[in-house]
């Protein structure tokens with residue numbers, strides 16, 4: 044009869060390519076069960092969005108065949124347990140991910156929303172905060188104009204806000220609390236207070252990832268969020284022009300400041316090129332070429348992917364149905380890949396922290 | 401011999417189509433000189449950028465021919481005297497024009513820079529303040545990265561900053577005072593102080609128009625500028641998407657607030673469509689169609705013009721040579737037209753103010 048030790052020995056030859064250790068050392072193998080005809084076990088990855096899931100499963104099968112028995116049936120349950128949270132604050136939220144840009148209009152909200160939906164599609168529990176006080180996008184992007192979250196007082200007098208759930212995502216936007224037709228001529232301190240409430244006073248429940256769509260720039264909201272909450276990492280969105288890149292450089296610079304020190308998970312290049320339907324072989328690099336790639340290289344950060352200029356992305360932002368919800372939209376693939384890479388980078392960052400501590 | 405009265409009587413039949421009064425009542429006819437063979441006079445318009453200049457000159461000639469003498473030579477000097485300033489503050493600056501958007505990345509800076517250059521090309525004295533603290537564009541757009549304006553102390557201890565002159569425009573950017581590689585994690589009050597200095601502590605000299613490129617949103621800079629200085633009007637730039645329009649609605653709402661009350665000079669629709677060089681008959685409305693026109697209608701404001709998506713505009717923003725400086729760029733025409741309409745609207749607004757007071 045095959046023993047559990049034999050199975051674990053075999054699986055100790057399988058490395059997690061990101062975390063650069065074997066699955067047994069990483070404590071990822073659980074519930075090993077052995078019958079004369081079959082071996083079954085769980086592989087508990089650090090994220091349901093792991094892009095190497097298939098690769099790791101395949102490597103496990105090979106290891107069992109090689110080191111244990113090449114004919115036995117192997118039943119592997121690929122599952123995940125997202126690590127976190129980073130501190131005692133917001134104990135039910137395992138990871139807070141900032142989506143930032145420096146320049147406005149580069150597609151921060153588009154990436155934030157579709158990243159949230161892509162991580163959800165991969166099985167993670169997701170929240171999304173739209174903290175862009177002067178240009179909130181979530182109400183329009185999710186078809187929730189005029190929606191008002193329920194708020195109640197707890198017995199000890201605290202306000203509790205219930206996020207609105209749409210497409211499986213828990214959402215709060217600063218835009219839910221302002222009149223879409225009225226300006227918000229708020230000075231910094233008011234903005235900071237409002238944004239803090241979205242984190243502290245909402246009933247988020249358990250979340251694997253809370254995505255935060257930041258305003259452009261490096262102002263009050265950034266300082267408040269970056270210094271006030273345990274942030275796991277930041278995704279930077281840029282378009283390829285120099286003027287956008289130079290703002291992104293300052294945005295990244297803020298995350299890397301000693302007093303802030305937030306890991307840069309990578310760079311997304313948006314509006315990379317336009318391909319007319321009538322000229323499928325022509326890519327028009329309207330805003331320049333490869334700016335996002337160069338930015339990622341400059342900061343030695345992962346390049347998370349490029350997204351072309353596509354009318355349906357713009358339309359989807361206006362009509363309440365993000366591209367991730369449109370099964371036929373080819374741009375979905377780009378967002379799914381980006382989501383996988385973001386989750387992967389987070390796992391890598393978390394493994395680093397463990398080594399240090 | 402023809403008399404001055406005859407000439408003025410003739411010209412009292414010529415209306416300024418914008419101001420809806422005749423040139424004599426408007427006190428626009430100066431220095432009438434009459435010789436047996438020739439009549440000469442100045443027509444002093446309210447702006448050198450008046451798009452009706454040719455039309456008005458033509459109407460003057462017709463009136464002289466009709467009411468005075470159809471064979472006499474007529475020598476008309478079309479000139480202008482820009483009205484202003486609005487109060488005692490900044491007495492040498494006749495008009496302050498805000499360029500705003502709500503949403504970022506819609507082309508505010510592109511419009512502000514080329515509007516400034518177009519008004520200059522028409523003969524006006526121009527200053528440009530780039531007040532976008534977290535995303536200053538003037539240094540890159542005007543090829544002035546790393547430039548530092550001279551600052552000196554006056555005898556009474558005040559700081560005096562010398563704007564940098566490029567392409568005939570006096571420029572100050574918040575970006576001249578910050579390190580392009582360092583973030584500016586400034587909270588609101590610091591931002592307000594910095595922006596005020598650009599107005600108060602700079603040696604602007606005499607200006608017909610001071611254009612202010614605002615940051616996106618309706619935050620500290622907007623409040624500081626709108627309430628702190630005598631503003632003649634605002635130009636709103638938008639792209640055609642709903643998400644951009646809804647931010648623009650809030651931006652406009654701010655100008656129209658009772659406590660702010662800044663005339664809306666009109667709406668520019670940017671990135672209106674893309675026309676591939678290989679398919680000159682195809683306009684791709686990537687971001688939707690006519691959004692800016694609808695916005696202008698909604699607020700009963702002038703539609704100032706649309707600007708297509710053109711690679712050379714993006715390139716020009718990156719390489720220090722705005723399209724207005726590139727004689728061969730077809731996009732110049734759009735900016736010249738917009739500049740004419742802006743100057744025209746300002747004259748109309750100023751005439752309104754006179755009637756009221």
Ligand SMILES: Nc1ncnc2c1ncn2[C@@H]1O[C@H](COP(=O)(O)OP(=O)(O)O)[C@@H](O)[C@H]1O
Pocket residue numbers: 144146147148149150151152153154180313314315350351352353354356357358359360361504505641643644686
């Ligand atoms: N790849 C793309 N193709 C076409 N339109 C896009 C793309 N990315 C974003 N957009 C549109 O561009 C505008 C700006 O994007 P948004 O996500 O709102 O930017 P930000 O949040 O950085 O201001 C929106 O109307 C959005 O729908």
Ligand SMILES: Nc1ncnc2c1ncn2[C@@H]1O[C@H](COP(=O)(O)OP(=O)(O)O)[C@@H](O)[C@H]1O
Pocket residue numbers: 147148284286287329501503504505506507508509510511537670671672707708709710711712713714715716717718
């Ligand atoms: N009509 C246009 N065609 C192509 N690129 C444009 C156009 N208008 C603006 N851009 C580019 O788009 C980016 C955003 O424009 P910018 O003027 O910086 O916007 P904002 O000041 O509103 O943030 C810049 O890189 C600019 O060069």
Ligand SMILES: [Mg+2]
Pocket residue numbers: 151152153175178179180256
């Ligand atoms: Mg946004």
Ligand SMILES: [Mg+2]
Pocket residue numbers: 508509510532535536537613
């Ligand atoms: Mg700008």
